[in-house]
Amino acid sequence: MREITYAEAIREALRQEMQRDERVFLIGEDIGVYGGAFGVTLGLLEEFGEERVIDTPISELTIAGALTGASMTGMRPVGEIMFMDFITLASEQLVNQAAKIRYMFGGKAKLPFVLRTPAGSGTGAAAQHSQSLENWFVHIPGIKVVMPSTPYDAKGLLISAIRDDNPVLFVEHKLLYKVKGNVPEEPYTIPLSTSEVKRVGGDLTIVATSIMVQRSLQAAEILSKEGIEVEIVDPRTLKPLDKTPIIESVKKTGRVLIVHEAYKTGGYGGEIAAIIAESEAFDFLDAPIVRLAGRDVPIPYNRTLEYHAVPQVENIVEQARNLVKGRI
Amino acid sequence: MSLSREKQIEILRKMYLIRAFEEKAEQLYAMGKIHGTMHLSIGEEASAVGSVAALEPEDYILSTHRGHGHSIAKGADVRKMMAEFLGKETGYCRGRGGSMHIADVESGNLGANGVVAGGIPISIGVGISIKRQRLQRVVLTFFGDGAVAEGAFHEAMNMASIWKLPVVFVCENNQYAMSLPVKKAFATGQIADKAAPYGVPGIRVDGNDVMAVYKAVKEAVDRARRGEGPTLIENVTYRWRGHSKSDANRYRTREEIEKWKKKCPIKRYRKYLIDAGVLTEEEAERIEKEAYAAIEEAVVFAENSPEPSVDELEEGVYAP
Numbered sequence: 001m002r003e004i005t006y007a008e009a010i011r012e013a014l015r016q017e018m019q020r021d022e023r024v025f026l027i028g029e030d031i032g033v034y035g036g037a038f039g040v041t042l043g044l045l046e047e048f049g050e051e052r053v054i055d056t057p058i059s060e061l062t063i064a065g066a067l068t069g070a071s072m073t074g075m076r077p078v079g080e081i082m083f084m085d086f087i088t089l090a091s092e093q094l095v096n097q098a099a100k101i102r103y104m105f106g107g108k109a110k111l112p113f114v115l116r117t118p119a120g121s122g123t124g125a126a127a128q129h130s131q132s133l134e135n136w137f138v139h140i141p142g143i144k145v146v147m148p149s150t151p152y153d154a155k156g157l158l159i160s161a162i163r164d165d166n167p168v169l170f171v172e173h174k175l176l177y178k179v180k181g182n183v184p185e186e187p188y189t190i191p192l193s194t195s196e197v198k199r200v201g202g203d204l205t206i207v208a209t210s211i212m213v214q215r216s217l218q219a220a221e222i223l224s225k226e227g228i229e230v231e232i233v234d235p236r237t238l239k240p241l242d243k244t245p246i247i248e249s250v251k252k253t254g255r256v257l258i259v260h261e262a263y264k265t266g267g268y269g270g271e272i273a274a275i276i277a278e279s280e281a282f283d284f285l286d287a288p289i290v291r292l293a294g295r296d297v298p299i300p301y302n303r304t305l306e307y308h309a310v311p312q313v314e315n316i317v318e319q320a321r322n323l324v325k326g327r328i
Numbered sequence: 329m330s331l332s333r334e335k336q337i338e339i340l341r342k343m344y345l346i347r348a349f350e351e352k353a354e355q356l357y358a359m360g361k362i363h364g365t366m367h368l369s370i371g372e373e374a375s376a377v378g379s380v381a382a383l384e385p386e387d388y389i390l391s392t393h394r395g396h397g398h399s400i401a402k403g404a405d406v407r408k409m410m411a412e413f414l415g416k417e418t419g420y421c422r423g424r425g426g427s428m429h430i431a432d433v434e435s436g437n438l439g440a441n442g443v444v445a446g447g448i449p450i451s452i453g454v455g456i457s458i459k460r461q462r463l464q465r466v467v468l469t470f471f472g473d474g475a476v477a478e479g480a481f482h483e484a485m486n487m488a489s490i491w492k493l494p495v496v497f498v499c500e501n502n503q504y505a506m507s508l509p510v511k512k513a514f515a516t517g518q519i520a521d522k523a524a525p526y527g528v529p530g531i532r533v534d535g536n537d538v539m540a541v542y543k544a545v546k547e548a549v550d551r552a553r554r555g556e557g558p559t560l561i562e563n564v565t566y567r568w569r570g571h572s573k574s575d576a577n578r579y580r581t582r583e584e585i586e587k588w589k590k591k592c593p594i595k596r597y598r599k600y601l602i603d604a605g606v607l608t609e610e611e612a613e614r615i616e617k618e619a620y621a622a623i624e625e626a627v628v629f630a631e632n633s634p635e636p637s638v639d640e641l642e643e644g645v646y647a648p
Contacts, residue, residue: 025460051460057490059483065449066456066487069467072438073388073457092480096443097450105431105439106422107644141645165647240646 001184007040007177009151010116013158014041014078016187018048021076024162025052027066028080028116037082038118038177060086064093064115067167071113072101076162083129084119084171091136098167099142112165114158120173120211120261121310127298130306132210132262134171138239138271144168144192145238149213151181153236156190164192173211173261193237195245201229203324205249207272208259209235212311216259219316228324238268246272247279254286255323261310264293287328292319331381331542336606337615339381339538343373343594344619346397349406352623353396353413353427357573363415366427367394371536371568374593375500376401378541379468379563382549388436388454388467390447394500394567395440398470399430402437410626416633423636424644438467444505445471445478448497452484455493466494466552468545474505476519485526485560492557496548497528499560500535502567507579523560535563536593539600566591 004012018024025048026041032055035042045053056063060081067079081087087094094115101109121130137143144166148154154172161168198213199220208216213234220230231249235241250256256276258269269291276282276289294310322328331339350368357366369376376397380389383402391398399409404420412419412430420430431439438454441447451469458465475481476499488495499519503510510519523530529551533544541563548559566588570577577585598616601607607615 023460025456027456054456057483057486059487061480062449062452062483062487065451065480065484066453069390069438069450069453069455070457070460071453072433072450073454075453075457075460077453077456092443092446093449097441097446101431101439102647103644104421104425104429105433106420106424108421109431109433109439110647112647144646 001182003180004151004183005177006151006154006179006181007038009155009183010040010158010172011042011044012183013155014044015047017159017162018044018052020187023074023076024078025054025075026078026080027054027056027063029056029058029082031055031080036080038174040177041080060089061093064090064098067113067115068093068098068101068111071111072109076112078114078116078162081115081117084117084133085128085131087117087133094137094143094167095140099140103142110165111167114161114168114170116170116172118172118174120175121299121306122175124301124303124306126301130299132260132294134169134238135262135266135268137169138268142167144240145171146192146236147171147210147238148236149176149210149234151179151183153190155183156188157192157236159187160189160192163189168192171210175211176214179214193240193242195233195235195242197231197245197249198234199230199232201231202253203229204231204255204257204320205253206230206232206257206259206316206320207235207246208232209238209268210261212259212261215311215313216316218313219320222317223320226321228320230320243275243279247276247281250276250281251284254284257290257292257316257319257323259292259311259316261294263296264291265296267293269293287323287326290319290323290328292316333606335381336601339377340597340601340612341615341619342377342401343538343597344616345406345622346373346376346400347594348620348623349396349400349409352627356627362413364426365572365574367572368569369394369397369567371588371592372500372502372565373397374538374541374597375535375563375565378538379470379498379545381542382546383466383468386436387465388438390438390451390467390469391440392447392470392472393428393440393442393444394472395430395470396427399437399440403435404430404432404437406622406626407629410623410630411633414630415635416630417636418633445475445480447471448475448480448484451495452487452493455488455495458494464553466496466549468496468498470498470500472505473499473501473503473510473513473519474508476522477505477513485523485528485558488558489526489528492555494552495558496545496552497558497560498545499562501562501564504567504571504579506571509579518562520560520562528558528560530560530562532562532564535565536591536596538593538597
């Protein structure tokens, strides 16, 4: 199978869905001739024209409002917020409008839209361009939250998100854009709300999201040389979550490490930990549930400080080793 | 722009229906039958009815927290509205929305809104949708004077203008954003003046004159339908009642309220129709009585309707 990057996989999903369905259009800042801040939409303006690749003024709130209004009236738009940090400017429309409208109107409206946005640190962009705010939206009923960790998942999940009849927040990771992987050329879907076991192992379960899946896979190779076999579960859709593969894995291994980039306090890991603790997997635990997450600081500019603000491969290796060797 | 007799009667009938609905709503609240609060538009009926009268049935509206009048003007069934008001399963939103969220997407009523300026950005998406589908429709978005201070208003005015979207912005300037008077909220002039910087026509209208409202909005609707872009209409009116049920009217005088009550938009239009020979006094009387009777019937319907089932509490958050 052909290898392409995560960014190319996303672009291919957008292109194929736009070719398939006239109702799909793109809207966001600098997504046209510029191709988006990370080049994800490069070439789509040339192929589909200004009517379907709409460059907006810098008005995040109204980008989200445009998704809401267009999707309520028969379109299937895909928006882009240039950096996830700026989703704060769009949050009124997402949280109070898009997420509420269907329920508030007695189930009589549907809002089929996707909002794509890159999250994460590691680019030296400091505190206002590096956040992972997915859990703000996980907290809100009415929005789905998807975070792909591989090029294959990015394409299949994005196609499913575009075909879904709900608002879907599609959180990409800047450092994943250049990561390559096997991706079929033809359109395919990966159902939303399906967690996947990314690596099989019997000694420890790692539940990781987004780029932390890639780092956990690297950590697993190091740990394997020490005789520790790690099982990695990737939720892929954070909400609504497919809990079963997580619970089943923990029942098998008896130990769990949860890894994500977002801040530890109030982060998604707390939710995963609670789900495990409330489930039948609780009786199978041989060690405390451990979270490894972003430190509770604004992402700093300095390269070394930035590196240490979020989990890295060596942190995962160390925590996994401690858990398996009974040091926690 | 002369209207048929039928349409003129329909305008008067809808204004009475709004007044009757809201007076009844207030009574039901006083009787303890309403859960929560409500925002009454009594005194502002000409703005709602005159604006929506300029639309075709397939056009869209977006409304506000003070939205009962907009829904009735758009042709809502007052029985389903009253049922929603009482939180019943037969209401427009199956009792999930209440007074502040009445919507009927099928008929182009894209919903009242609990957030000031909340509907304005949505109108941009509706405008894009209309254009993309090559429909001959327009979207009319209502908001109050308070909403003009929100960034949402400015973002949306700008976008509607650059893309010449078929959006009609209707500001119902009822003089107060809750307690803040317009003159304390905006340093310069009139709300209609805020259109010019965006390259949009801004029209200030006597919002208690239903025909003046109709004419201004009709011109804006025609312009939007021709693909010439948005217009901002400022309907200058006054809310007789408090902002909501918590309002003790500390920010205005009794005299001021009484002065505006003398400018009742319904009495004014009724007199106009009688003077013009469109209606007799008896016919006008009958239209008024029928409106109040329809509301009584709506209350009976609502009170006899079932409560939503607790078993279905979590239904409808996500589309299947």
